[in-house]
Amino acid sequence: MTTIRFPEDVYEKLKEQAAAKHISINQMVVESVEQLLEDSQTNSSTMESRLILNQVVAPDKIFADSGLVLVNGIYYRYLTSDNQSIKSDTAYLIIEATGNILTIKPIQK
Incomplete structure (x- = not known):
């Protein structure tokens, strides 16, 4: 378990998007972090590709x-x-x- 502090404006946007997707804020954060981790593993070898x-x-x-x-x-x-x-x-x-x-x-x- 971890406590994360968001700036108020970020928290409000997060809350709105979670509500729009009918999921909890926690689930929204977990899914976002999982996606980011997947993307970084997939794209780490393509950094050079994106630059050229x-x-x-x-x-x-x-x-x-x-x-x-x-x-x-x-x-x-x-x-x-x-x-x-x-x-x-x-x-x-x-x-x-x-x-x-x-x-x-x-x-x-």
Whole structure:
């Protein structure tokens, strides 16, 4: 058992939401904390993904000879979404990040 003190405005919002869901404040807090814990376990490995997805990579940051791409000062391996060779005059969009491998897609001109 734990006692938690909420600022009055937070407590009022919590009370309103719990009432709207027809559950107790305690159940609302427990469910919220459980969801937060689940999300943090699921997303802890995707923090980097959230920071780099949908970034545009300039052609001069893609090194086809080494298979590396420079993003936010960090070198990553890359795959192209269409499995084609890198076009040296084309910018690419980061569409996926798995570990230290990014999937990039050419941006149509």
